Amino acid sequence: MKELxxxxxxxxxxEGCILCEICVELAPHAFRINDAGFVEILDIDVYSDENIHEAVNNCPKDCISWE
Ligand code: SF4
Structure with missing residues (x-):
């Protein structure tokens, strides 16, 4: 059984995203630019590793958040 x-x-x-792709560069396992030209959050098991935190902290428009 997978641990949560x-x-x-x-x-x-x-609306805030300027498509700078910093999040994609820092955490390509979690973010990508999709065919429609928007940042997409990829389906992964855990969203709490260092690279993702770095992406959140380095987004120049502060448009990645935790819910
Ligand atoms: S780092 Fe922020 S502004 Fe840049 S592409 Fe990712 S979500 Fe958009």
Whole structure:
């Protein structure tokens, strides 16, 4: 049985996003630019590793948040 390590979920404020791709560079396992040209949060088991925290902290528009 898979252990639930985190109940936090990432959210992106698309109005604030300037598509700088910093989040994609820092945590490519969690973020990507989709075909429609928006940042997409990928479906992974745990959203709490260091790279994701770095992406959240380094987004220049503060548009990645935890819910
Ligand atoms: S780091 Fe922030 S502004 Fe840049 S692409 Fe990611 S969500 Fe958008």
């Amino acid at each position: 390590l985190s109940t936090k979920v990432l959210a992106i404020d698309f």
